[in-house]
Amino acid sequence: MLIPLIHSLGDAQLRWFARRIANERGRRLLRFLQDMALREQIAHAAVHSPFYRQKFAECGVSPRDIRRASDLPALGFFTYPSDLAADPYQFLAVPRQEIVYAMASSGTTGRPKIVFLSKKDWEFAVRMGSIGMAMAGITAADVVQILFCSGNPNWMTGDLIQAELEQIGAFVVPAGNSVPIAQQIEMMQMFGTTVLMGTPSYVYRLTEEGGKLCDLRSLGIRAINLAAEPWSESLRTFLQEAWGARIYDSYGMMELACDGAGECPALCGLHVSPYLLVEVVDPRSGAPLPRGELGELVFTTLYRQASPLLRYRTGDLARLLPDEMCPCGGVTAERISRIVGRADDMLFLGSGENVFPAQIEVALMGVEGLSGFQVIIDKVGYRDRLRIRAETSAPSGHLQQAIERRLSEGLPFLQHEIHRSQLIAPLEIEFVESGTLQRETPVKVRRLVDRRERGNRAEVESP
Ligand SMILES: [Zn+2]
Numbered sequence: 207m208l209i210p211l212i213h214s215l216g217d218a219q220l221r222w223f224a225r226r227i228a229n230e231r232g233r234r235l236l237r238f239l240q241d242m243a244l245r246e247q248i249a250h251a252a253v254h255s256p257f258y259r260q261k262f263a264e265c266g267v268s269p270r271d272i273r274r275a276s277d278l279p280a281l282g283f284f285t286y287p288s289d290l291a292a293d294p295y296q297f298l299a300v301p302r303q304e305i306v307y308a309m310a311s312s313g314t315t316g317r318p319k320i321v322f323l324s325k326k327d328w329e330f331a332v333r334m335g336s337i338g339m340a341m342a343g344i345t346a347a348d349v350v351q352i353l354f355c356s357g358n359p360n361w362m363t364g365d366l367i368q369a370e371l372e373q374i375g376a377f378v379v380p381a382g383n384s385v386p387i388a389q390q391i392e393m394m395q396m397f398g399t400t401v402l403m404g405t406p407s408y409v410y411r412l413t414e415e416g417g418k419l420c421d422l423r424s425l426g427i428r429a430i431n432l433a434a435e436p437w438s439e440s441l442r443t444f445l446q447e448a449w450g451a452r453i454y455d456s457y458g459m460m461e462l463a464c465d466g467a468g469e470c471p472a473l474c475g476l477h478v479s480p481y482l483l484v485e486v487v488d489p490r491s492g493a494p495l496p497r498g499e500l501g502e503l504v505f506t507t508l509y510r511q512a513s514p515l516l517r518y519r520t521g522d523l524a525r526l527l528p529d530e531m532c533p534c535g536g537v538t539a540e541r542i543s544r545i546v547g548r549a550d551d552m553l554f555l556g557s558g559e560n561v562f563p564a565q566i567e568v569a570l571m572g573v574e575g576l577s578g579f580q581v582i583i584d585k586v587g588y589r590d591r592l593r594i595r596a597e598t599s600a601p602s603g604h605l606q607q608a609i610e611r612r613l614s615e616g617l618p619f620l621q622h623e624i625h626r627s628q629l630i631a632p633l634e635i636e637f638v639e640s641g642t643l644q645r646e647t648p649v650k651v652r653r654l655v656d657r658r659e660r661g662n663r664a665e666v667e668s669p
Contacts, residue, residue, distance in 0.1 A: 232537045236480060240539060241274040243508040244483060248272050251514040254299035257289065258516060275483045278506060279494050284517045287319055290461060294320035297513045305512060309366075311460040321461050321513040328366075330509060331463040334481045335370035338468045341477060341536055342431060342454050346375030349397050353390070353404030353412070354434070355649045356382040366464055367403070376401075383408045383644060387415040394425050402430045402451075406437035407578060407651040408644065411597070413448045414577035415640060423450040431456055435650050436522075436545045438568045455544055461518060462505055467542055472534035475527040475541040481508055484540050485517070486526050489549035497526045502549050503542065521548045553583065553656060555590050556623035556630040563654040569616025575605050577640045584657040591631040601637035609635055 251258040252269040262269060265282050272281060290297065298305075306325045310318040323331065344350065350371050356364050364380065371378045379397050381390055383404065390412060393399065402409065409430060416422055427449050433456045442453045457476055458466030467476035467484075478484050486501040487494055495501040503520045525543040532541060547562035554560055563581075570579055578597035583590060596609055610633055614621050623630040643651045 229537075230531065233531065233539060236537060237275070237539050240480065240483060240508060244275060244278075244506065245273065247506070247508050247510065247514055248516065250299060250511070251516055255297050255514060257285075257293075257296040258514070261516075275506075278483065278485060278517060281517060284492060284504065284519050285515055286519050287461070287521070290319040290321070290515075290518075291317040294322070294513070297515070298322055299514055300324050300512050307365075309460040309463060319461055321463065321515070323463060324512040327463065327510060327512050330481070331366060331465060332369045332373055334465055334479055335366065336373035338456070338465075338477075338479060339370055339374055341470050341534075342456070342468055343429065343452075343471050344371070344374055344376055344401060348374075348376045348401050349379060349399045350376050350401040350403060351379040351381050351390075351394060351397070351399040353381055353383050353402060353408055355384075356380060384648065387412055388419055391416050391419055391425070394427065398426065400426060400428050402427055404430075404432065405434045405650050406432045406441055407435060407653070409445065410441065410571075411577045411640065411644070413445060415599075417448060422448050425449070427451045429454060433458065435653070436547055436564050438564050438571065440568050440571045444572050457522075457542075457545060459520065461515060462507065463510075466505075470532060470534040470536055472532055474532050474534070475543055477532065477536055477538040478540040478542055480538060482506065483508065484526070484542065486524065486542075489521075489523070497529065500525050500546060503545075521550055523547055523549055551654065553654070555583070555592075556619065557627055559617075559619045559623070561617060565616060566613070567653060569612050570609065573605070573608050573612055575600055575602075576609065578643050578651065580643050580651065580653060580655065582655045582657060585659070586631050589629060589631045590658070591634065593634040593636060595636050595638050595643070597638055597640045597642060599640050605637075606635050609633075 248269045252262045253259065261283050267281055272278065300322075304324045305322045307323040307328050308320050309323065310320045352364065352367060354364060354367070368378050368380065377397070379393055379399060381393050385393075404412075409432060413422065429452045430445060430449060431454045437455070445451070445453050452471070454469045455476060456466065456468035458464040462482060465479045465481050467478045469476050483506040485494060485504040485506075486499065487504050489502040500523055503522050503524050505515065505518050505520065507515045507518075523546045527541040527543060532538070547564050551563055552560050553562075566581055570576060575598050576596055577599070580595045582593045582595065584593070585591065594609060594613070596605070598605060613633065620630065620633075624632055
């Protein structure tokens with residue numbers, strides 16, 4: 207088996223091996239091995255996981271009928287985040303004493319989604335994560351400052367990221383996101399930080415506020431790795447210019463033990479971890495979509511002992527990229543586009559214009575003096591109302607006008623719906639102190655909060 211084989215190799219052997227299979231033949235080999243692993247994963251889940259034992263009994267498909275990745279739609283069922291939140295023990299496919307770690311994330315309903323890791327799952331996740339980081343160019347020479355939230359039960363990924371970086375041999379500075387910005391910059395200077403990892407909203411605020419304290423380019427940060435929230439290409443350009451660093455996107459979720467996909471230096475989409483199979487389906491009907499079409503990402507784990515997941519619906523929208531080698535030469539079975547948004551975050555405003563939070567972000571990115579924002583949508587009478595909570599250290603009428611102008615340019619229907627059809631109320635802007643939004647939701651900032659009655663929107667399940 208390729209993956210257990212990789213697991214047993216040293217780093218030098220691994221690099222040699224990666225070069226040998228960095229071609230089309232290597233990709234066919236990887237897919238062949240993934241199909242073998244899929245058969246094992248399905249057999250394991252169907253026997254040992256109570257949830258899947260029942261699913262197989264109901265769906266009338268024999269586990270033996272699923273021979274390869276392309277057979278997955280024949281299962282006819284999906285696993286939803288709500289299934290995992292309802293009872294994570296229904297997914298447990300090993301005896302409880304074999305669990306060494308649990309990863310949890312909570313949705314808006316407050317019930318955490320939990321997956322368990324056995325010792326082998328943990329070691330595996332560390333190994334695969336470190337391969338992904340190495341693919342993004344992180345080496346033993348790097349000093350990596352981690353800006354993700356720490357010590358929060360809804361964000362248990364810190365230990366895993368740290369273990370992955372240690373595997374590479376990098377120096378880890380676990381700074382978190384609760385220290386003052388000035389101190390964050392001092393740590394970079396003191397330790398000679400070369401790589402930052404954090405959420406886009408925090409890194410944006412760090413850039414806005416930190417830029418006033420020093421020349422960020424003088425700090426020597428060569429790469430910034432963003433994860434956990436969708437973000438736009440204009441943020442990439444903004445951060446690249448401010449720091450003089452390469453900006454990388456990575457995608458993962460607790461349910462996948464933070465495994466997922468990540469950008470390589472070629473910036474040609476995100477390489478999907480070889481430990482996962484990916485499908486893209488129509489978010490409404492669940493039907494598989496042709497390559498290149500925008501739809502919901504669905505993942506099936508391979509080699510997972512404790513909490514195997516088959517056809518797990520992520521709610522995240524992206525595309526499968528063309529079936530060809532990446533210019534970087536890295537071998538993965540699939541690459542996906544960057545995440546466009548969440549299927550359930552798409553909003554209908556006014557007369558039914560649809561909007562993704564990312565469009566609002568693109569509109570407001572780079573407004574001078576704005577260090578963060580949140581848009582709250584509710585109803586006044588029959589009209590939708592957008593209230594923008596704008597984080598700034600210097601509120602002014604000028605800033606208010608700049609925000610209104612940028613939103614009107616970015617969402618051209620707004621003017622019409624506010625002034626002509628009057629289906630949207632005039633924009634309201636509330637200034638809040640910088641850092642307020644992060645304090646309210648320490649793990650990740652919710653850019654868009656929809657308080658309207660259901661019916662205006664799809665069911666919201668927060669990531
Ligand atoms: Zn690549």
